[in-house]
Every structure is written in C-alpha cells, then in structure tokens.
Amino acid sequence: MKILCLSDLHQQPDDISDAIRQVRFTPFLQYIRYVVEDTAPDVIVVTGDNVPTPYVVSLKAFFGALFPADIPVIVTLGNHEFWERPFEETLENARNQDADVPNVHILDAEPSVVIDGYNFLGGALFFDGSMRWRENDDLLPWDGWQDWRIPDIEQRYKEFNAFYVKRIRQAMKPNMPNILCTHHLPHIALNGFEPSHYSFYSGMKDLVSQLPFNDAFPNALICGHTHKRVIGEVVPGFYCVNTGSDYGILKYYLLEL
Numbered sequence: 001m002k003i004l005c006l007s008d009l010h011q012q013p014d015d016i017s018d019a020i021r022q023v024r025f026t027p028f029l030q031y032i033r034y035v036v037e038d039t040a041p042d043v044i045v046v047t048g049d050n051v052p053t054p055y056v057v058s059l060k061a062f063f064g065a066l067f068p069a070d071i072p073v074i075v076t077l078g079n080h081e082f083w084e085r086p087f088e089e090t091l092e093n094a095r096n097q098d099a100d101v102p103n104v105h106i107l108d109a110e111p112s113v114v115i116d117g118y119n120f121l122g123g124a125l126f127f128d129g130s131m132r133w134r135e136n137d138d139l140l141p142w143d144g145w146q147d148w149r150i151p152d153i154e155q156r157y158k159e160f161n162a163f164y165v166k167r168i169r170q171a172m173k174p175n176m177p178n179i180l181c182t183h184h185l186p187h188i189a190l191n192g193f194e195p196s197h198y199s200f201y202s203g204m205k206d207l208v209s210q211l212p213f214n215d216a217f218p219n220a221l222i223c224g225h226t227h228k229r230v231i232g233e234v235v236p237g238f239y240c241v242n243t244g245s246d247y248g249i250l251k252y253y254l255l256e257l
C-alpha cells in the first residue's frame with residue numbers, strides 16, 4: 001500500500017475555481033499532479049487547510065479535478081476551513097458537496113473508509129489544551145494566532161475536539177490496520193517545534209493511547225497543521241507523517257506500508 005501524504009495546500013479562490021473548471025492549474029498544482037504521476041500511489045491523503053471556508057462545499061470537485069479518478073483520495077478539513085462560519089455549517093458543507101466525486105472521501109463527513117483492508121479514519125480533530133507548554137498556559141491571548149476567526153471557539157474548542165475524538169473512537173477497526181488521518185496533531189511527538197504558547201493550538205498530547213489500535217498491524221498517523229516536517233516512528237509502533245508543507249512550498253511523503 002503506497003500512500004501519498006499531502007497537507008496544508010492553502011489554495012486561493014481563483015486558483016481553485018479555475019482548477020475545478022479544468023481551465024488553469026497553477027505551477028503549484030501542476031507540481032502536485034506531477035508528484036502523483038511520478039509516485040503512482042494507491043491512495044492519496046490530504047490532511048486539511050487546503051481551501052478557504054466558502055470552498056469546503058467544493059472540496060470533492062476540486063480534488064476530483066486535481067487527481068486521477070482511479071485513485072482514492074482521503075481528505076480532512078483543517079482549522080482554516082472553519083474560519084468565519086459556524087462549526088456545524090462547515091460540517092454540513094463537508095457532507096453536502098456540490099459535486100458527486102466517488103473517489104474523493106471527506107473524513108469529516110464520512111467517518112471511515114476501508115481501502116484494500118486498511119481503515120482510513122479521522123478528521124480535523126482540533127486542540128483540547130493538552131499540548132499546553134506550561135500549566136498556566138491558556139487559549140488566550142491569541143498572540144497573533146488566527147483561530148479567533150472560528151466562531152465561538154473560545155467557548156467551544158473542547159467541544160469541537162471532543163466531537164472528533166468520539167467519532168474517531170467509533171470509527172476504529174481493531175481487526176485491521178488503522179490509518180489515522182487528522183489535521184491537528186494526534187500526539188505531541190508529531191510537533192517539530194520546541195514547546196511554546198502555540199503548542200496549545202497544535203492538537204493533542206496523546207490521543208493515540210486512548211484508541212484501540214492493534215499492534216499486529218502496520219498502523220499509521222498522518223497529520224499536518226504545523227508546517228514542520230516530522231517523519232518516522234516518533235510514536236513507538238506507528239508510521240508517522242507530518243509532511244510540513246508551508247505556504248506555497250509543497251512537501252510530500254510517500255508512505256509505503
């Protein structure tokens with residue numbers, strides 16, 4: 001099983017619209033298509049922060065235009081996809097796509113997708129404060145971090161996180177490999193940065209040990225968000241990938257299980 005891991009593509013409206021209409025692919029998107037052709041993956045995983053919130057409803061159309069129709073594509077939302085609109089509305093848009101593209105799956109809408117005996121599950125996940133870098137660190141002050149744009153996040157961030165943790169737990173399949181695909185970090189070891197105030201917003205210190213992974217199988221953790229590359233068995237027993245794409249700079253990883 002060859003899994004091409006992508007994340008944090010941070011696309012602009014005109015570039016998305018032109019790609020959907022197949023009239024223009026930016027050099028960045030052309031490069032992604034080249035990488036797909038070159039690596040010939042069995043599955044493509046794209047872990048969030050890819051489009052502005054109004055384009056969440058077009059995620060299937062966008063990735064359907066970008067990628068070949070015969071490769072399954074597993075997508076999650078990221079924190080950027082929740083800016084400026086109520087949490088529930090964005091989830092509704094993830095479910096009610098404006099195009100039917102059978103090979104593209106959005107985990108925030110469809111909790112689990114089994115491909116060739118591998119269970120792909122996850123979603124945006126969100127943070128719960130467990131990655132705080134010192135005891136008295138809190139969500140506030142935002143200190144330049146832009147997630148204040150997510151409506152009600154100051155009151156509801158733990159609720160958003162709990163929503164995803166519950167869904168992920170329900171979507172686990174202990175009798176096969178589980179490939180956990182999230183935008184925020186499922187374990188602190190996937191943070192390539194030194195601890196700081198921003199660690200708070202990065203994800204969860206250790207979601208992994210709360211879940212029924214079966215270590216007889218090659219389980220994997222694939223995430224994004226931090227724009228800092230971390231690859232390898234940084235969580236013992238797991239293939240771990242945080243691709244580390246930064247604005248306009250594509251980083252990818254071909255995970256072979």
Ligand SMILES: [Fe+2]
Pocket residue numbers: 049078079080183224225226
């Ligand atoms: Fe992010």
